[in-house]
Amino acid sequence: MKRFLLSAMVLTTSFVSAQEVTETETETKEKKFSFEGSVDAYYQTNLTSSDKAIFGDDGDSFQSFGTSFADETGFALGMANIIAKYEGEKTGVVADLVFGPRGDAAIGGYNINQLYAYWNVTESTTLTLGRFNTYLGYEVISPTGNFNYSTSYLFSSGPFSHVGLKADFALSDDFSLMVAVMNPTDVNNNYIGGYALGAQLGYSGQFLNFYYDDKEVLGFEIDYTGGFDLSDSFFLGLNAAYADNDGEGFMGAAIYPQYAATDSFSIGLRGEYFDWLSDADTAVDDLDVMALTLTGSYTYESLTIKPELRLDSNAEEVYLDSDLESTKSFAAFTVAAIYQF
Template sequence: MKKITLIFVLLVASIGFAQDAEEAPKKKFSYEGSVDAYYRTNLTATDTIAQSPASFANQTGFALGMANFIGSYESGKVGAVADLVFGPRGDQAVGSDVLYVNQLYAYWNVSEKTTLTFGRFNTFLGYEVISPVGNFNYSTSYLFASGPFSHVGLKADFALSEDFSLMVSAMNATDTNNNTTGDYAFGAQLGYSDQYLNVYYDSGVVLGLEIDFTGGFDVSDDMFLGINAAYQDNDGAGFYGAALYPQYTLSDDFSLGLRGEYFAMHGEGDDLPSVFDVTLTGSYTVDDLTIKPEVRFDSWSDNTPFYDNDGLPTESLASFLVAAIYKF
């Protein structure tokens, strides 16, 4: 009888422990990241004069991109993400006040359809991102270089239906980690079937107002077309532009992507610059390593930001680079 009682007690205890284990939130730690480097040279100009289009990938010769380490921890409905960057590309993106910290935030899945995020997170505007892993072209567009990179604040994401989504946010002015002015920014994003209308507004301390559309669709099984358009105004001056990103898959290992972009400044004056740039990028994948050869041509109007092989001012620049990106 004592043996039967002991077995029953142990059985009940084991069931109780099993229930506690099932009810306890599952804790999960994961990490990922990348490293990248490249070689770049100007085709229509000397490499001895510092000149490059837009931002990122703007050094000549052999150069470093960045190392990116992303750690995430999830426990039930809550979690946190630490995204650290090291290297020239990361330095340009995050700024000196939060050196190495690309993103650092905590989140709470309030329900299946609502998530709150608090901390520093990358911008919701634009087609391109800071990490080269998330972009088809290695060099970046003028729209990306001119818009915000990151925000510090609170955002709420709502899954309204299978197709519709909504995000609203209250933040410091863009790319501002230490708010010493008392100026804040507000953002919103309305999404429908992977098409997103984005709005950012601050009181004029950084960007003022920016309206951005980002999206794309499958033209065929092998071809995708990405789209980005933006308009920014701060007290009557700013920029606007649009870019198309056709991408074609030739095989499981190789694909081609083209970026055609028009970017212009607006405001007072008749000689404000504009630029048209075309970038053709190949993407060849070997396991976790991606090799990207790229040819880029930039042509400015009413401006001479570049120099040719004779050291004379010119409105256009052609360049070539090849990048190696390893993702883990």
């Protein structure tokens, strides 16, 4: 009888131990997966013209700034962003999906913002293969990564994403280097032939970026992105770029002063000068613009409300006023709601 009881105790102990091991393994596996994302929507009204300043008689084209996203009047949708990640010991994958007008304007099909695998070859070297967002510029596609809700001319004119292979090197605590071989910018399939080369040199949060493609999709671009904490509550972001594509291109600079008034409320200004460049004697070369964007940011739990006032002043009369007469200036007020989970 004692032998039977002892055997039963051993079996029970073994069962509990096996169960505990299984639960531990399951928890470990679950920790490798992460799921996050965001949704955003906004309301926008024109201040210097009618909300329905029509370019033509079809009633479908509305006046907006010459930049990407947030370009509809009234109540409008941004995008839904869903990001799934799996992280192994040295390798992992990221699937970043987008749905909605902002995503459609940025990705060019498939609802895929980013889709890549990576390998941490060493503690200081990482290889990434697939589609990833651009390393050029201060702003990004997702509104959760930008202080201002509307985007700059510099961001709108450069690449959004790349498909290719990149290698990131942590050279020291302060220095970093990235080199990449990619398809020409913003294409998922290399149906035009040719390739692009990219590089980024970083030092203490300041980045010098290079891009070149041999099919004159974007041509050549050099870009500086960085910023400085001037105090515990005041940050100054900086961006400047020059691009040339066989005589056509752009140049510009933007500053991003941002002040954190409280833990939940900040206010920031984007001041930008942007100039289209052309060797040809055309009106395009005269389309330089000064743009000022004042944005407030109030966060409650996972919800961020951003009221924004924007004024663009162009060298040419490219906008319409309330009487549908040509004018050089255009202003709008926007309130955006962004929820991040």
